[in-house]
Amino acid sequence: xxxxxxxLRAARRWSQADLADRLDVSRQTVxxxxxxxxxxxxxxxxxxxxxxxxxxxxxxxxxxxxxxPS
Amino acid sequence: MTSPGREHERTKSSxxxxxxxxxxxxxxxAIVTLLVVQGSLVVxxxxxxxxxxxxxxSLLPLLPVLWLVYAQLRSLRRSDEYQRIxxxxxxxxxxxxxxxxxxVGGLLDxxxxxxxxxxxxxxxxxxxxxxxAALAIKTRRAR
Numbered sequence: 433x434x435x436x437x438x439x440l441r442a443a444r445r446w447s448q449a450d451l452a453d454r455l456d457v458s459r460q461t462v463x464x465x466x467x468x469x470x471x472x473x474x475x476x477x478x479x480x481x482x483x484x485x486x487x488x489x490x491x492x493x494x495x496x497x498x499x500x501p502s
Numbered sequence: 503m504t505s506p507g508r509e510h511e512r513t514k515s516s517x518x519x520x521x522x523x524x525x526x527x528x529x530x531x532a533i534v535t536l537l538v539v540q541g542s543l544v545v546x547x548x549x550x551x552x553x554x555x556x557x558x559x560s561l562l563p564l565l566p567v568l569w570l571v572y573a574q575l576r577s578l579r580r581s582d583e584y585q586r587i588x589x590x591x592x593x594x595x596x597x598x599x600x601x602x603x604x605x606v607g608g609l610l611d612x613x614x615x616x617x618x619x620x621x622x623x624x625x626x627x628x629x630x631x632x633x634x635a636a637l638a639i640k641t642r643r644a645r
Contacts (some may be wrong), residue, residue, distance in 0.1 A: 483642030
Protein backbone atom coordinates (compact mmCIF):
# COMPACT_ATOMS: atom_id res chain seq x y z
CA UNK A 433 0.00 0.00 0.00
CA UNK A 434 1.24 3.49 -0.84
CA UNK A 435 0.59 6.59 1.23
CA UNK A 436 1.21 10.35 1.27
CA UNK A 437 2.43 10.51 4.83
CA UNK A 438 5.91 11.81 4.11
CA UNK A 439 4.65 14.43 1.67
CA LEU A 440 2.00 15.75 4.07
CA ARG A 441 4.36 15.69 7.02
CA ALA A 442 7.01 17.59 5.09
CA ALA A 443 4.42 20.19 4.07
CA ARG A 444 3.76 20.86 7.76
CA ARG A 445 7.48 20.82 8.59
CA TRP A 446 6.98 18.11 11.18
CA SER A 447 9.65 15.58 12.04
CA GLN A 448 8.76 11.89 12.31
CA ALA A 449 8.98 12.26 16.08
CA ASP A 450 6.56 15.21 15.98
CA LEU A 451 4.04 13.17 14.03
CA ALA A 452 4.60 10.17 16.32
CA ASP A 453 3.79 12.41 19.31
CA ARG A 454 0.52 13.44 17.67
CA LEU A 455 -0.39 9.83 16.91
CA ASP A 456 0.85 8.48 20.25
CA VAL A 457 3.03 5.87 18.54
CA SER A 458 6.77 5.30 18.29
CA ARG A 459 8.87 7.18 15.75
CA GLN A 460 9.82 3.82 14.27
CA THR A 461 6.17 3.14 13.53
CA VAL A 462 5.87 6.41 11.61
CA UNK A 463 9.05 5.55 9.71
CA UNK A 464 7.79 2.05 8.89
CA UNK A 465 4.45 3.38 7.60
CA UNK A 466 6.12 6.13 5.56
CA UNK A 467 8.53 3.76 3.89
CA UNK A 468 5.77 1.26 3.13
CA UNK A 469 7.28 -1.49 5.28
CA UNK A 470 4.20 -1.57 7.46
CA UNK A 471 0.54 -1.02 6.64
CA UNK A 472 -1.20 0.60 9.61
CA UNK A 473 -4.30 -0.86 11.22
CA UNK A 474 -7.63 0.77 10.34
CA UNK A 475 -7.82 2.67 13.68
CA UNK A 476 -4.29 4.06 13.18
CA UNK A 477 -5.03 4.93 9.54
CA UNK A 478 -8.10 6.90 10.65
CA UNK A 479 -6.03 8.61 13.33
CA UNK A 480 -3.41 9.59 10.72
CA UNK A 481 -6.14 10.94 8.45
CA UNK A 482 -7.59 12.94 11.36
CA UNK A 483 -4.20 14.43 12.28
CA UNK A 484 -3.74 15.65 8.70
CA UNK A 485 -7.42 16.58 8.40
CA UNK A 486 -7.73 14.56 5.19
CA UNK A 487 -10.15 11.84 4.10
CA UNK A 488 -8.56 8.44 4.58
CA UNK A 489 -8.97 7.52 0.90
CA UNK A 490 -6.85 10.50 -0.11
CA UNK A 491 -3.97 9.28 2.04
CA UNK A 492 -3.71 5.56 1.40
CA UNK A 493 -3.79 3.83 -2.00
CA UNK A 494 -3.42 0.30 -3.30
CA UNK A 495 -0.02 -0.45 -4.83
CA UNK A 496 0.47 0.03 -8.59
CA UNK A 497 -0.35 -3.60 -9.36
CA UNK A 498 -3.70 -3.10 -7.61
CA UNK A 499 -3.02 -5.38 -4.66
CA UNK A 500 -4.64 -4.40 -1.43
CA PRO A 501 -2.67 -4.06 1.79
CA SER A 502 -1.41 -7.25 3.34
CA MET B 503 8.41 22.03 15.60
CA THR B 504 11.35 20.30 14.00
CA SER B 505 11.71 20.47 10.25
CA PRO B 506 11.86 17.22 8.24
CA GLY B 507 15.48 17.96 7.34
CA ARG B 508 16.46 17.90 11.01
CA GLU B 509 14.77 14.62 11.94
CA HIS B 510 17.96 13.09 13.25
CA GLU B 511 17.85 15.53 16.18
CA ARG B 512 15.09 13.58 17.88
CA THR B 513 15.04 9.84 17.41
CA LYS B 514 12.31 9.15 19.94
CA SER B 515 8.75 10.34 20.30
CA SER B 516 7.26 11.20 23.70
CA UNK B 517 5.55 7.81 23.83
CA UNK B 518 8.90 6.13 23.07
CA UNK B 519 10.47 7.89 26.04
CA UNK B 520 7.54 7.07 28.32
CA UNK B 521 7.58 3.41 27.28
CA UNK B 522 11.36 3.14 27.75
CA UNK B 523 11.16 4.63 31.23
CA UNK B 524 8.29 2.34 32.23
CA UNK B 525 10.16 -0.72 30.90
CA UNK B 526 13.28 0.35 32.83
CA UNK B 527 11.27 0.82 36.04
CA UNK B 528 9.68 -2.61 35.60
CA UNK B 529 12.81 -4.57 34.71
CA UNK B 530 15.56 -3.13 36.92
CA UNK B 531 14.19 -4.31 40.31
CA ALA B 532 13.69 -7.80 38.89
CA ILE B 533 17.23 -7.91 37.47
CA VAL B 534 18.71 -6.66 40.76
CA THR B 535 16.72 -9.27 42.69
CA LEU B 536 17.87 -11.99 40.30
CA LEU B 537 21.52 -10.97 40.75
CA VAL B 538 21.13 -10.87 44.55
CA VAL B 539 19.47 -14.30 44.62
CA GLN B 540 22.06 -15.82 42.29
CA GLY B 541 24.87 -14.21 44.28
CA SER B 542 23.48 -15.46 47.58
CA LEU B 543 23.29 -19.00 46.17
CA VAL B 544 26.99 -18.85 45.34
CA VAL B 545 28.07 -17.16 48.58
CA UNK B 546 25.90 -19.14 51.01
CA UNK B 547 26.40 -22.48 49.19
CA UNK B 548 23.21 -23.98 50.61
CA UNK B 549 24.00 -27.59 49.65
CA UNK B 550 23.65 -29.16 53.13
CA UNK B 551 22.36 -32.55 52.02
CA UNK B 552 18.73 -31.74 52.74
CA UNK B 553 16.84 -32.50 49.54
CA UNK B 554 13.88 -30.23 50.23
CA UNK B 555 16.09 -27.28 51.10
CA UNK B 556 18.24 -27.84 48.02
CA UNK B 557 15.17 -27.89 45.79
CA UNK B 558 13.87 -24.67 47.34
CA UNK B 559 17.24 -22.93 46.98
CA SER B 560 17.71 -24.18 43.43
CA LEU B 561 14.33 -22.91 42.33
CA LEU B 562 14.60 -19.60 44.15
CA PRO B 563 15.90 -17.70 41.04
CA LEU B 564 12.59 -18.61 39.37
CA LEU B 565 10.85 -15.84 41.33
CA PRO B 566 12.83 -12.91 39.84
CA VAL B 567 12.79 -14.66 36.45
CA LEU B 568 8.98 -14.78 36.56
CA TRP B 569 9.05 -11.12 37.59
CA LEU B 570 11.15 -10.42 34.48
CA VAL B 571 8.68 -12.33 32.31
CA TYR B 572 5.87 -10.21 33.78
CA ALA B 573 7.90 -7.03 33.09
CA GLN B 574 8.38 -8.16 29.48
CA LEU B 575 4.66 -8.85 29.14
CA ARG B 576 3.85 -5.36 30.44
CA SER B 577 6.36 -3.88 28.01
CA LEU B 578 4.72 -5.76 25.15
CA ARG B 579 1.30 -4.47 26.17
CA ARG B 580 2.57 -0.89 26.22
CA SER B 581 4.03 -1.22 22.71
CA ASP B 582 2.18 0.21 19.73
CA GLU B 583 0.95 -2.03 16.92
CA TYR B 584 4.13 -2.00 14.83
CA GLN B 585 6.48 -2.48 17.79
CA ARG B 586 4.34 -5.38 18.98
CA ILE B 587 4.76 -7.15 15.62
CA UNK B 588 8.53 -6.58 15.69
CA UNK B 589 8.74 -7.86 19.28
CA UNK B 590 6.63 -10.95 18.55
CA UNK B 591 8.66 -11.80 15.43
CA UNK B 592 11.88 -11.53 17.44
CA UNK B 593 10.37 -13.74 20.16
CA UNK B 594 9.34 -16.27 17.51
CA UNK B 595 12.93 -16.41 16.24
CA UNK B 596 14.17 -16.90 19.82
CA UNK B 597 11.58 -19.63 20.38
CA UNK B 598 12.54 -21.42 17.16
CA UNK B 599 16.19 -21.29 18.21
CA UNK B 600 15.33 -22.85 21.58
CA UNK B 601 13.32 -25.64 19.92
CA UNK B 602 16.11 -26.48 17.46
CA UNK B 603 18.86 -26.23 20.11
CA UNK B 604 16.85 -28.42 22.52
CA UNK B 605 16.33 -31.00 19.77
CA VAL B 606 20.03 -31.02 18.86
CA GLY B 607 20.99 -31.31 22.56
CA GLY B 608 18.52 -34.15 23.04
CA LEU B 609 19.76 -36.04 19.99
CA LEU B 610 23.38 -35.64 21.02
CA ASP B 611 22.54 -36.75 24.56
CA UNK B 612 20.76 -39.83 23.19
CA UNK B 613 23.90 -40.62 21.19
CA UNK B 614 25.98 -40.28 24.35
CA UNK B 615 27.69 -37.12 23.18
CA UNK B 616 27.95 -34.04 25.37
CA UNK B 617 26.37 -33.20 28.70
CA UNK B 618 22.62 -32.59 28.97
CA UNK B 619 23.15 -29.94 31.65
CA UNK B 620 25.51 -27.97 29.41
CA UNK B 621 23.15 -28.40 26.45
CA UNK B 622 20.36 -26.89 28.52
CA UNK B 623 22.47 -23.87 29.42
CA UNK B 624 23.59 -23.42 25.81
CA UNK B 625 19.96 -23.70 24.66
CA UNK B 626 18.90 -21.01 27.14
CA UNK B 627 21.70 -18.64 26.13
CA UNK B 628 21.18 -19.27 22.39
CA UNK B 629 17.45 -18.51 22.74
CA UNK B 630 18.03 -15.23 24.58
CA UNK B 631 20.85 -14.12 22.25
CA UNK B 632 18.91 -14.88 19.06
CA UNK B 633 15.84 -13.07 20.45
CA UNK B 634 17.89 -9.95 21.31
CA ALA B 635 19.80 -10.09 18.00
CA ALA B 636 16.60 -10.39 15.95
CA LEU B 637 15.08 -7.48 17.86
CA ALA B 638 18.20 -5.35 17.34
CA ILE B 639 18.29 -6.07 13.60
CA LYS B 640 14.59 -5.41 13.10
CA THR B 641 14.71 -2.22 15.18
CA ARG B 642 17.78 -1.01 13.31
CA ARG B 643 16.05 -1.51 9.97
CA ALA B 644 13.24 0.79 11.08
CA ARG B 645 15.55 3.70 11.88
